[in-house]
Amino acid sequence: MRNRVPAALLVAAGCVVAGCGPRHSDHAVIGVDAPVALADRPIHLTIRGLAPHDTVEVGAAARDYRWDGWHSRAVFRADGHGTVDLDRARPRAGTYTGVDGMGLFWSMVPPGGNADDRMFLPLPAEQQSAYDVQITVTAHGRRLAARTLTRQWRASGVTRKSLTVAADKVDGDLFLPPPDRGRHPAVLLFGGSEGGNRGNFDAALLASHGYPALSLAYFHDPGLPATLQNIPLEYFARAARLLAAQPQVDPAHVVARGYSRGTEAALLLGQLYPRLIHGVIVYAPSNRVNPGLGTNGEEVNAWTWHGRPVPQDVIPLDHLDGPLLAIAGTQDRLWDSRTWALQIMTELDHDHDRFPHQALIYPGAGHGVGTFPYLATGIRGPTATGALLEHGGTRAGDAAAREQGWPRTLAFLAAMGR
Numbered sequence: 001m002r003n004r005v006p007a008a009l010l011v012a013a014g015c016v017v018a019g020c021g022p023r024h025s026d027h028a029v030i031g032v033d034a035p036v037a038l039a040d041r042p043i044h045l046t047i048r049g050l051a052p053h054d055t056v057e058v059g060a061a062a063r064d065y066r067w068d069g070w071h072s073r074a075v076f077r078a079d080g081h082g083t084v085d086l087d088r089a090r091p092r093a094g095t096y097t098g099v100d101g102m103g104l105f106w107s108m109v110p111p112g113g114n115a116d117d118r119m120f121l122p123l124p125a126e127q128q129s130a131y132d133v134q135i136t137v138t139a140h141g142r143r144l145a146a147r148t149l150t151r152q153w154r155a156s157g158v159t160r161k162s163l164t165v166a167a168d169k170v171d172g173d174l175f176l177p178p179p180d181r182g183r184h185p186a187v188l189l190f191g192g193s194e195g196g197n198r199g200n201f202d203a204a205l206l207a208s209h210g211y212p213a214l215s216l217a218y219f220h221d222p223g224l225p226a227t228l229q230n231i232p233l234e235y236f237a238r239a240a241r242l243l244a245a246q247p248q249v250d251p252a253h254v255v256a257r258g259y260s261r262g263t264e265a266a267l268l269l270g271q272l273y274p275r276l277i278h279g280v281i282v283y284a285p286s287n288r289v290n291p292g293l294g295t296n297g298e299e300v301n302a303w304t305w306h307g308r309p310v311p312q313d314v315i316p317l318d319h320l321d322g323p324l325l326a327i328a329g330t331q332d333r334l335w336d337s338r339t340w341a342l343q344i345m346t347e348l349d350h351d352h353d354r355f356p357h358q359a360l361i362y363p364g365a366g367h368g369v370g371t372f373p374y375l376a377t378g379i380r381g382p383t384a385t386g387a388l389l390e391h392g393g394t395r396a397g398d399a400a401a402r403e404q405g406w407p408r409t410l411a412f413l414a415a416m417g418r
Helices: 007-018 200-208 233-244 261-272 337-350 395-416
Strands: 029-032 036-038 045-048 055-063 069-077 130-139 142-152 159-163 171-176 184-190 213-217 249-259 279-283 303-305 324-329 357-362 380-382 388-390
Touching: 029 130, 029 142, 045 055, 171 200, 171 233, 184 200, 184 233, 184 261, 184 395, 200 213, 213 233, 233 249, 233 261, 233 303, 249 261, 249 395, 261 279, 261 303, 279 395, 324 337, 324 395, 337 357, 357 395
Parallel strands: 036 142, 184 213, 184 249, 249 279, 279 324, 324 357
Antiparallel strands: 029 045, 055 069, 055 130, 130 142, 159 171, 171 213, 380 388
16 A cells, blocks of 8 residues: 655645745725724724735725825735734834824825825814725735725714804804703813914814814904914903803813913913813913014014913913813924923922822824824924924824823813713
């Protein structure tokens, strides 16, 4: 009887002669836990049905308000079951590095590939309630699967009202959650030297989480001063009273949230209007009043109160009547927000402030340390005049800071409502 060579050995011998590698995938299935979700919610993507150990590229694409196509990519090797779990897999190449289930979203780049000077901006939240992201899987020159995901700015039932200086004495957008029997903490939010009304996305998301929010412009918008110069703090107080008067709002829990130059106004509001403002959130803050921005670059006054200039000095915080959260990055190149955030904590400790106060300092993040996560942003940003300023940090550092910091902001508001 002849000896038989085991089939496994014959296969192995054939691999030595002809060479064996992973089979090519001929199809794929894109699994996602939430095809439609709020834009600040992480989703879990899994690619299945691939040939074991095959190499595939997973991409994401979306269009901004100018209809420019942004895209991202990550190359993975499937596991022995023909699966790529983006929450666990480390890309071999692509627009981001490291294990990051939402890396495809924040690492998108615009046409031309330079994302440092630009931010992915969909149509404004007042014009659309969501935007789409297409996920694709390709391998060996073939598209294996595609699926469209919807990222929402507004949950069902959230309403928006446009406010104008002519009709309402303030300029902004008021977002309200669906009416219920309760009253909730509310947020008055405003930005910095970019001017205009840039907080619509934040306000829409906050309202979607149950917190009424008013995104306010205070200069460089119709009916407002052209530059950050002699802005009356009474204007912010008027907006806060309008917000507090809404039926969904608990008037004892109104929060001022400022970013960059807007942090000066937020801190001043908390100090000067403790019966109106009951909490403060500041992103990339200053703890002092800085000069305004004149039309010709000259040094001018930024804020007024009762018709008088607010002194350019450290902002006292001994009258705050609520908690404070400061968020900053270690690599802010626009100004030293890390040091100023810590100085705010020192001042509150010195005053024996009885309310919770905390500084969150994120390594690798710059001036773009906030706010909500998963949107592609650059590390330079425009002022109201269009000049680009160096924000510092890295895109990955900013993305990590937002992913970690945004839940802390929501927790801050939730604690106020207890």
